[in-house]
Amino acid sequence: MSSIGTGYDLSVSTYSPDGRLFQVEYANKAVEAAGVAVGIRCSDGIVLGVERLLHSKLLVKGGNRRIQSVDEHVGLATAGLLADGKHLATRLRDEAYNFRDTYNAPATVQILSDRLSGYVQAYTCYGSVRPFGVSSLVAGVDKTGPRLFCVEPSGVFYGYRACAIGKGKALAKTELEKLIAKEADGGEAITCREAIDEIARIIYLVHDDNKDKDFELEMTWVSTETGGKHRAVPGELQAEAEAKAKAALEEGMEED
């Protein structure tokens, strides 16, 4: 145990003298140990991508997915403890159902993120519970357009043009910054189809072949092509993007 936290890291109901909650910071460590998850807000929808690390060669191919659907128009990609991620998805599904029941309308992505953040934050207030070891990308298309939010273990949530969480998020974020520079300068946002290629490229770039286990790329999108529904990216589109990503990676190596 690190000597800094000693005495102040046993419970989330105790601050350290300099005003930190060590348990929440440790929860962030759990997030940083997980395979990267990337989300991009595009002109015509949103795309989510996840590097699903395979801890065994015996796992079913394409199974145990990490991106889940919350409502027909909203997806949730989590990085961190998978079981916590599943629990949050279930909770958020209930919130989406409840919202529809009450207002007879689909919930916006912002409202769902807000509800999720409130739930996550409550787990940072009591000594009897542990904070969630996941950061979540909540992404979807609602009446306000494509939206992307990231909810952190502390309960804060921010809206993003593009976001990355998990292992290697720093490298992924610099790549994303280059990508959205055009949009930030008042230009056109990239399209979903472009974003699929970019996410595949970024995840292959971030993945460390020497240190990490094998991985499977997992991608979903909500776009005009899916009729505003959250769907897995079609196999051929993803295969194409992966082929391009591998080619780009090899090209990069030759340059080095």
Place this chain on the structure above:
Amino acid sequence: MNHHPAAWGQPLTAHQQFDMYSTNPMGMSAPRSAHSHGPVQNTQWPLVTGTSVIGIKYEGGVMLAADNLASYGSLARFRDIERLHALGTHTILGVAGDMSDFQYLKKELDGLLREEETLTLTDAHPPLSPNNLYTFLANLFYARRNKINPLWNACLVGGWDFKKDESFLGYVDLLGTTYTAPTLATGFGAHIAQPLLREAYEAKAGVDLEGRPGADGRLLTAEEAEAVIDDCMKVLYYRDARSINKYQVARVTKDGVSISESKSSETEWMYAEGLRGYGGQTQ
């Protein structure tokens, strides 16, 4: 009887006599909390109602039809109500009876389907089949009837069953009564349309076909089935005082659900000129 204190010692009005077994005073509903031990009254009759729904199986699919009217008593109140509702990709629901209960059903079933849909990304289970949805509805109706608070409807469920590779058609009503048959009709349609549907169906596909021209044991074609459905809707319009001449036809095949635009039958009322004893004619 009116047990409200305000009514004690008062003579019964004409309305109260009519309302003999109503336990509630006018304009008040019984409190339903555990503290009150008063009697509770649930729905006693449907208010805004839809009339018959009819359905028939044909070669490669199933067809349902219902008109666009929601009546308020005998008043033709709402004339553009759609009583055929698609449930997912391969099931259609046609509902007669109370329209607010139908709206509740739609909301409930759409919620169920949406929840199933959200789970398919992480759990690749097959979508709910027509039979699954029919069973769900039957259980729901039966449970509500046992609570003595029924959903006041009679429904037809049509769909395509991929497992058996054939069409599905089932009936379920407010009592939780269920049955399936190749031709079905609810309410007044069960008296007027069902014989016509059966006749057409059996003439081609039924038992005891010997000596019947055109009978080959196969189901009606889509065109033949639609002709029968159109004929039934016309007869229903002639005979059923709660119908209007505006209806939709839905088909479910392997390829999915399609619900037609509203259409009308050609009708002939000239014979009414010759009738005596009704309306404003002077002899």
